Amino acid sequence: MKLLKYLSKVFLVSSLSLAVVSCGDDKKSASVDENGIPSVIKVGVVPGPYRGMIDKHIRPIIEAKGYKIEFVEFTDYVQPDAALDAGDIDVNLMQHQRYLDSIVQNQGLKLTSVINVPTLGLGVFSDQYKSFDELPENSKIGIPTDAVNLSRALGIAKKLGIITLKDEKSEQKASIADIDENKKNYVFVPMEAAQISRSLDSIAAGFIPGNYAYASNLDYSKALGVEDVSEPIKNVVAVAKKNENTIGKLFKDAVTSDEFVKSIENDKNFDAFTRPQWWPAAK
Numbered sequence: 001m002k003l004l005k006y007l008s009k010v011f012l013v014s015s016l017s018l019a020v021v022s023c024g025d026d027k028k029s030a031s032v033d034e035n036g037i038p039s040v041i042k043v044g045v046v047p048g049p050y051r052g053m054i055d056k057h058i059r060p061i062i063e064a065k066g067y068k069i070e071f072v073e074f075t076d077y078v079q080p081d082a083a084l085d086a087g088d089i090d091v092n093l094m095q096h097q098r099y100l101d102s103i104v105q106n107q108g109l110k111l112t113s114v115i116n117v118p119t120l121g122l123g124v125f126s127d128q129y130k131s132f133d134e135l136p137e138n139s140k141i142g143i144p145t146d147a148v149n150l151s152r153a154l155g156i157a158k159k160l161g162i163i164t165l166k167d168e169k170s171e172q173k174a175s176i177a178d179i180d181e182n183k184k185n186y187v188f189v190p191m192e193a194a195q196i197s198r199s200l201d202s203i204a205a206g207f208i209p210g211n212y213a214y215a216s217n218l219d220y221s222k223a224l225g226v227e228d229v230s231e232p233i234k235n236v237v238a239v240a241k242k243n244e245n246t247i248g249k250l251f252k253d254a255v256t257s258d259e260f261v262k263s264i265e266n267d268k269n270f271d272a273f274t275r276p277q278w279w280p281a282a283k
Contacts, residue, residue, distance in 0.1 A: 024146035030283055033066075036246040044080035044092035047073075049120055050235060054093060059262045061254040066254065068114045084240060085109040090247050091239055093117065114248035115255045116272035117252070118264060120210030121227030122152055124160070125218050127129045127200040132162055137184045139204035144191035152227065153207035154188075160188065160252035220272035229240040229274035 019126050040064065045051040051071060059069050060237050064151055072089050074080045078090040079104050095103075097113055116148055129135050143153040151174040157163045164181040165174055176188055191199065196206040197216035203226060213220070220226055239248040239253060254260060 014121065036243075037067065037250055039066075040070050040246075041091060041247065041250075042070050042072050042089040043072055044072050044083055044089040044094065046075065046077065046080065046094045046211075047096070047215055047216045049269075049273075050093045050117075050170065053117065053264075057260055057267070058254050059250070061257060061259055062250065064190055065249070065250070069166065075223045079237070080175070081107075081111060084111055084238060087240065090243065091233060091237060091251060093237050095235060095238070096233045097236050100236060100238055111207060111238050112239040112244050112248070113238050114236040114244060115278075116236045116276045117255060118218075118233070118270055118275050118279070119234040121225040121229040121233075121275050122149065122207055122209050123157060123213050123218065123220055123227070123272075124205055124207050124225040125197070125200060125223055126205040128204060129224070130222070132187045132205075135184065136205050138187060139184070139188045140202075141191050142191045142196040142199055142203045142208075143188050143205035144193040144196065144209060146193065147175075148191055149207075149209055151188060152233075154179070156207065156225060157188075158229050159228075175241060193222040216269055223272075226272060227274075231277055234274065234276055 031040070037209070039278075043054060045054070049194070051073075054069065055071075062069055064230070072083070077095060077099070080089070080094055083089045083093050096119070097116065100111065100113055103109055122181070126135075135141075144150050153175045154163070154165065154176070158165055162182075162184070163179050163186070165178045166180045167178065174242075179188070189203065193209050194212055196208050197212055197218060198202075200206055208216070208218065237251045238249075256278065264273075
């Protein structure tokens with residue numbers, strides 16, 4: 001009799017366990033559709049304009065197809081790719097192609113970009129002057145201290161005609177030591193990129209990366225100069241390599257759609273953003 005009771009308990013526990021597993025499987029399968037796309041898509045973002053781009057201009061297109069977007073915010077540029085590779089998020093939009101290529105090569109992450117988007121370039125701003133012609137000789141000009149943005153700033157300065165460089169340097173290699181001619185003897189002061197916009201009251205001008213300029217509500221129509229962002233520096237939508245033809249295709253189709261293009265063109269907040277090469281010509 002005791003044996004019968006024992007076997008009955010074992011059977012009951014086993015049945016409950018199978019039911020729980022079955023329900024879990026049903027729940028898991030219900031969260032991903034037949035195309036392998038989750039019903040709730042987790043998108044990694046960092047502070048800056050690209051969350052707004054997704055929220056206002058991409059989300060409606062994605063949700064019209066029956067999916068929901070959930071934002072996951074990060075405070076640096078390392079975690080979003082690690083989270084994407086680990087499967088903790090499904091998509092991110094926070095980095096340019098050159099940065100992504102470096103991460104994939106150096107860290108072995110299995111990620112890929114699917115499309116690039118309009119990107120806000122580095123801008124030159126001043127609280128006191130409206131053009132470089134007005135800047136006095138020996139003026140202090142803030143530039144980002146990190147190597148990539150510092151060299152980008154020097155490249156812009158060269159294109160604006162305020163300096164020349166000793167050699168033809170790539171955007172990743174030029175440094176202050178490479179300045180050749182500097183006719184007005186501007187003093188370029190390396191500063192933390194996030195601090196330059198807060199220091200415009202103590203410097204004549206500052207070269208400020210797009211994210212920080214946007215966060216500081218700086219007006220690009222009043223900038224002394226704006227970077228014409230090259231393709232490798234335009235921000236990209238990235239996914240795990242295995243999801244390139246599922247989630248990746250969903251976002252690529254959304255970004256290249258007429259609806260997205262028209263929505264961006266009608267939003268003055270994105271007027272200063274450099275369009276990708278694939279962008280349709282204005283009619």
